[in-house]
Amino acid sequence: MGSQQTHENNGSTGTWTLKTGLAQMLKGGVIMDVVTPEHAKIAEDAGACAVMALERVPADIRAAGGVARMSDPEIVQRIMDAVTIPVMAKCRIGHFVEAQVLESLGVDYIDESEVLTPADEKYHVYKHDFKVPFVCGARELGEALRRIHEGAAMIRSKGEAGTGNIVEAVRHIRAITESIRALADLDERGLETKAQEYRVPIELVRQVAKDGKLPVVLFCAGGIATPADAALMMQLGAEGNFVGSGIFKSADPARRAKAIVEATTHFRDPKLIAEVSRGLGEAMRGLTLESIPAAERLAGRGW
Amino acid sequence: MSKLPASSSLARDARPLTARAGVLGLQGDFAEHLATLERIGVEPVDVRRPEQLDTIDALIIPGGESTTIGKLASQYGFIEKLRDRTAEGMPVWGTCAGAIFIAKDVPGHPHPLAGLMDMTVERNAFGRQVDSFEADLDVAELGPSPFHAVFIRAPLITHVGRGVDVLATLHDGTVVAARQGRLLATSFHPELTRDERFHRYFLSLGKP
Numbered sequence: 001m002g003s004q005q006t007h008e009n010n011g012s013t014g015t016w017t018l019k020t021g022l023a024q025m026l027k028g029g030v031i032m033d034v035v036t037p038e039h040a041k042i043a044e045d046a047g048a049c050a051v052m053a054l055e056r057v058p059a060d061i062r063a064a065g066g067v068a069r070m071s072d073p074e075i076v077q078r079i080m081d082a083v084t085i086p087v088m089a090k091c092r093i094g095h096f097v098e099a100q101v102l103e104s105l106g107v108d109y110i111d112e113s114e115v116l117t118p119a120d121e122k123y124h125v126y127k128h129d130f131k132v133p134f135v136c137g138a139r140e141l142g143e144a145l146r147r148i149h150e151g152a153a154m155i156r157s158k159g160e161a162g163t164g165n166i167v168e169a170v171r172h173i174r175a176i177t178e179s180i181r182a183l184a185d186l187d188e189r190g191l192e193t194k195a196q197e198y199r200v201p202i203e204l205v206r207q208v209a210k211d212g213k214l215p216v217v218l219f220c221a222g223g224i225a226t227p228a229d230a231a232l233m234m235q236l237g238a239e240g241n242f243v244g245s246g247i248f249k250s251a252d253p254a255r256r257a258k259a260i261v262e263a264t265t266h267f268r269d270p271k272l273i274a275e276v277s278r279g280l281g282e283a284m285r286g287l288t289l290e291s292i293p294a295a296e297r298l299a300g301r302g303w
Numbered sequence: 304m305s306k307l308p309a310s311s312s313l314a315r316d317a318r319p320l321t322a323r324a325g326v327l328g329l330q331g332d333f334a335e336h337l338a339t340l341e342r343i344g345v346e347p348v349d350v351r352r353p354e355q356l357d358t359i360d361a362l363i364i365p366g367g368e369s370t371t372i373g374k375l376a377s378q379y380g381f382i383e384k385l386r387d388r389t390a391e392g393m394p395v396w397g398t399c400a401g402a403i404f405i406a407k408d409v410p411g412h413p414h415p416l417a418g419l420m421d422m423t424v425e426r427n428a429f430g431r432q433v434d435s436f437e438a439d440l441d442v443a444e445l446g447p448s449p450f451h452a453v454f455i456r457a458p459l460i461t462h463v464g465r466g467v468d469v470l471a472t473l474h475d476g477t478v479v480a481a482r483q484g485r486l487l488a489t490s491f492h493p494e495l496t497r498d499e500r501f502h503r504y505f506l507s508l509g510k511p
């Protein structure tokens with residue numbers, strides 16, 4: 001093989017293509033929060049495309065209060081050993097050592113997550129330094145682009161985790177997709193203004209304006225409790241769903257998990273969604289946003 | 304525009320390779336395959352129901368999670384229909400998870416799979432995501448210039464039966480692309496690059 005013909009990434013690991021590529025493989029799927037190897041098996045059997053290994057689901061983190069940190073590596077490892085699908089784990093915002101620890105364990109994706117208590121009030125993890133890919137939460141387009149610029153290879157809406165209430169996730173997905181559409185109408189000067197407002201390079205804003213989509217995969221997270229919630233987010237432009245407390249805080253997790261997977265695949269098929277929604281038992285109880293004091297809301301964490 | 308005689312080889316090559324090609328759209332990176340098909344001038348079909356298999360001339364099973372795709376496919380009755388269509392001669396190509404889906408032997412796989420192609424495929428054989436890699440491959444069928452391949456939590460073809468041709472290997476001899484008649488398997492993702500040669504090659508398998 002001549003050297004001129006060799007691709008610059010020949011033999012490389014941890015490239016942008018590989019990081020964003022794994023997220024492409026997750027599309028159309030459901031990533032489920034699990035706290036034990038048994039949960040992880042239930043999720044895999046239900047058709048989850050990945051699991052998020054946690055010590056506590058967000059609803060319990062919310063109930064417990066105090067400082068929420070990276071999970072015990074023992075729990076993460078046992079979940080990695082239990083399933084063959086990709087395993088993700090969460091680090092605190094800005095806590096790059098938790099991220100290094102998770103990378104050393106060999107997790108497949110790291111979620112730098114507002115569900116945990118932030119460790120740095122100024123900087124998020126500089127994610128280009130890692131071989132493992134990162135997913136980050138966002139409430140609006142500027143936040144999503146700042147995370148991508150720092151190296152996030154996948155974006156999810158923040159929603160309001162642990163509430164079983166879809167309203168914030170809807171707000172965030174709409175904010176992101178509407179802002180992307182609005183870029184299409186802007187001239188070069190308008191794009192420059194947006195780049196300044198978003199605090200990201202103009203090239204990134206130009207690319208989003210041209211493609212009409214983020215340069216990475218966009219999932220929904222935060223508040224999905226039913227198959228209809230999952231399909232709603234897909235119809236609003238999500239490319240897949242994270243479901244946290246909604247599954248293992250419900251009456252029949254195995255059936256609900258399977259139903260949410262089917263509704264995510266066939267999100268434009270109301271008959272099928274009706275069918276899989278029948279007799280699922282009680283959904284997680286849920287919280288209205290008004291009942292949560294501002295200081296206890298998670299979505300405002302990160303910037 | 305000048306008219307070409309119908310018998311000329313140029314006219315024959317200008318014909319679409321395959322009129323309508325489907326991509327199994329249950330889960331995974333089906334959109335990238337659909338976009339590639341569209342770029343090379345083939346009508347792409349997002350296949351989510353088994354009866355759609357009757358409306359297409361070739362099918363791609365994309366990358367994704369093989370447990371998820373396998374589970375959804377068997378639940379909705381895809382597998383029997385797919386076996387029928389394959390027996391009728393419809394070309395099928397599996398990329399990564401898709402290669403697992405069409406393999407006859409997948410040790411330890413928890414869900415039912417189509418089992419079309421005579422080979423053994425080992426899942427996640429290269430390790431976890433941090434071990435995912437890119438590599439240039441020599442693929443004689445595609446011509447002299449190397450094909451840049453993207454391997455993501457890739458499976459490995461550990462054994463091929465008689466009648467299966469090896470199309471590409473890594474430097475250590477590991478089989479990463481194989482063909483059996485009109486069945487094609489790659490453990491990497493041509494749909495994630497701009498190189499369309501594998502897609503064109505696959506569509507040419509359907510020619511009489």
